[in-house]
């Protein structure tokens with residue numbers, strides 16, 4: 001692990017994030033898929049279609065472990081953390097590739113709950129076409145699952161970033177961890193210059209990946225011809241996603257990981 005290689009990983013995830021957002025933006029909001037009342041199984045049933053879909057998908061993706069002698073369930077990779085861990089019985093057992101990259105105590109630090117609520121409450125309304133409903137809930141929610149999984153992987157990768165930073169300056173980090181100084185840890189791990197690069201780069205990726213392609217090449221996005229100035233996902237929304245949620249949550253993971261780095 002080096003700062004360059006962990007940043008390379010984060011850069012690669014940007015592509016997946018932008019493409020996942022583009023996929024979700026093809027569908028209308030389809031609000032009933034997120035409303036627990038829609039399934040209407042009675043007062044004790046409080047899960048939405050989206051929640052059930054993600055829960056069941058995670059259970060299937062973890063189950064490969066049981067149907068094949070070689071462990072290959074999704075959550076045996078330390079990169080993947082389920083949203084519904086209680087549905088994934090062996091997720092937290094030592095994974096197949098439990099390497100020495102992470103320190104064991106904080107290896108499963110994650111902010112999936114915050115990612116879940118941010119995605120549905122803040123991001124989705126900015127992403128999906130409002131006001132319409134095409135009834136295609138499974139297809140729509142499948143694209144939500146893809147967004148959630150890659151956002152979770154990217155943000156919770158803060159564990160690896162934190163481990164790298166810790167190893168790079170053990171003395172300073174150790175004293176801040178011992179005095180449980182969250183603010184100082186946050187300050188030490190922050191690089192505003194790097195955050196600026198990341199935010200401007202993802203915005204650019206949204207511009208490039210989100211063009212419509214014709215045989216003559218990409219349709220020019222020309223400010224003077226606003227009918228064509230249309231990207232598949234709004235680049236400013238992608239900037240905002242990183243600025244307000246992805247980077248701050250990654251940093252939260254980093255601080256949480258570090259606080260338990262000496263346990």
Ligand SMILES: O=C(O)C(=O)C[C@]1(C(=O)O)C=C[C@@H](O)C=C1
Pocket residue numbers: 007010161189190191192194195198246247248250251
């Ligand atoms: O690249 C780093 O150093 C990170 O810690 C990752 C990250 C990010 O989320 O992109 C988070 C905090 C830093 O201020 C810069 C960037």
